[in-house]
Amino acid sequence: QKETYILAIETSCDETAAAIIKDGTEVVANVVATQIESHKRFGGVVPEIASRHHVEQMTIVLEEVFAKANMTMEQIDAVAVTEGPGLVGALLVGVSSAKALAYAHQKPLIGVHHIAGHIYANRLQEEFTFPLLALVVSGGHTELILMKEHGVFEVIGETRDDAAGEAYDKVARTLDLPYPGGPEVDRLAQLGEDTLSFPRAWLEEDSYDFSFSGLKSAVINTLHNAKQKGNDLKRENIAASFQASVIDVLTEKTYRAAKDHQVNQVIIAGGVAANKGLRASLEEKFKEESIQLSIPPLWLCTDNAAMIGAAGTIAYQKGNRAGWDMNANPGLDL
Ligand code: KG4
Numbered sequence: 001q002k003e004t005y006i007l008a009i010e011t012s013c014d015e016t017a018a019a020i021i022k023d024g025t026e027v028v029a030n031v032v033a034t035q036i037e038s039h040k041r042f043g044g045v046v047p048e049i050a051s052r053h054h055v056e057q058m059t060i061v062l063e064e065v066f067a068k069a070n071m072t073m074e075q076i077d078a079v080a081v082t083e084g085p086g087l088v089g090a091l092l093v094g095v096s097s098a099k100a101l102a103y104a105h106q107k108p109l110i111g112v113h114h115i116a117g118h119i120y121a122n123r124l125q126e127e128f129t130f131p132l133l134a135l136v137v138s139g140g141h142t143e144l145i146l147m148k149e150h151g152v153f154e155v156i157g158e159t160r161d162d163a164a165g166e167a168y169d170k171v172a173r174t175l176d177l178p179y180p181g182g183p184e185v186d187r188l189a190q191l192g193e194d195t196l197s198f199p200r201a202w203l204e205e206d207s208y209d210f211s212f213s214g215l216k217s218a219v220i221n222t223l224h225n226a227k228q229k230g231n232d233l234k235r236e237n238i239a240a241s242f243q244a245s246v247i248d249v250l251t252e253k254t255y256r257a258a259k260d261h262q263v264n265q266v267i268i269a270g271g272v273a274a275n276k277g278l279r280a281s282l283e284e285k286f287k288e289e290s291i292q293l294s295i296p297p298l299w300l301c302t303d304n305a306a307m308i309g310a311a312g313t314i315a316y317q318k319g320n321r322a323g324w325d326m327n328a329n330p331g332l333d334l
């Protein structure tokens with residue numbers, strides 16, 4: 001049987017990325033141009049700057065991925081691109097580029113949901129065994145997703161307010177840590193202890209939903225009160241206490257959902273999956289279980305196009321094709 005080669009493009013936020021994926025499981029070439037330095041001095045991603053950088057970087061990144069793979073467009077079976085969710089101006093650059101390439105070379109075009117990509121990043125490391133539970137924790141999403149077959153996603157829990165990564169970034173800002181805050185809070189947390197016992201938002205007993213805004217406010221209030229009273233709180237302990245609260249809830253709810261749905265595999269995905277504390281906590285929780293726990297390498301956790309190619313291959317094999325009228329969709333449903 002002939003191999004399938006997918007060219008994938010991802011520009012939903014502040015990474016301009018392209019990859020070539022073979023048969024949905026093998027990375028032939030992967031290029032990521034990050035814009036972190038350009039956004040750092042603003043303390044977060046500036047959408048207009050992100051779009052402009054994508055325009056500047058896109059052709060360079062594409063040329064590099066083909067050079068690395070030693071391939072040409074003629075050898076590609078289809079072009080997959082992140083259709084949404086994300087920043088509309090940023091997404092548009094990827095979608096327009098994918099359309100142009102696919103149209104010029106008469107290849108099928110495939111729209112991919114960014115979160116499907118994060119989940120499928122794991123398949124570049126390990127084959128899926130269903131039923132499978134995915135904990136997706138990124139800057140914009142916190143979701144527990146149940147999968148019984150390829151390409152079908154059932155959201156069984158989600159955040160009711162802030163996403164986990166968003167809470168990390170906001171807490172980082174109150175601690176005067178640079179953007180992106182998640183890795184900085186993670187690093188500090190390793191040096192401190194959970195001395196503050198912030199609240200854990202368990203919600204209703206049977207709920208797989210999450211809430212992080214209360215915790216975020218508790219951190220901000222604690223810092224504010226300490227400052228007013230002239231108390232000196234150690235930043236390491238604030239970070240460690242915040243992180244312990246987030247991780248406790250993520251770990252417990254993931255474990256309970258995995259047991260309730262009798263899954264064979266648990267995977268984690270998204271930028272916050274890079275968190276050292278979360279990775280260790282899940283490993284500890286599942287170590288005595290027969291459920292297989294998959295933790296992706298760091299380069300597969302943060303935004304990249306390899307994951308879009310992995311998810312795009314499934315869509316391609318299922319016969320899903322986008323029309324030339326496909327548009328960037330910042331609010332796309334999974
Ligand atoms: O998946 P991602 O790269 O982009 C989105 O799709 O949102 O996730 C970015 C998020 C940011 O909020 C960042 O602070 C967070 O992931 N993050 C982390 C860590 N590394 C990245 N959060 C906690 N600990 C980390 N080590």
Ligand code: ZN
Binds near residue numbers: 114270271
């Ligand atoms: Zn992402």
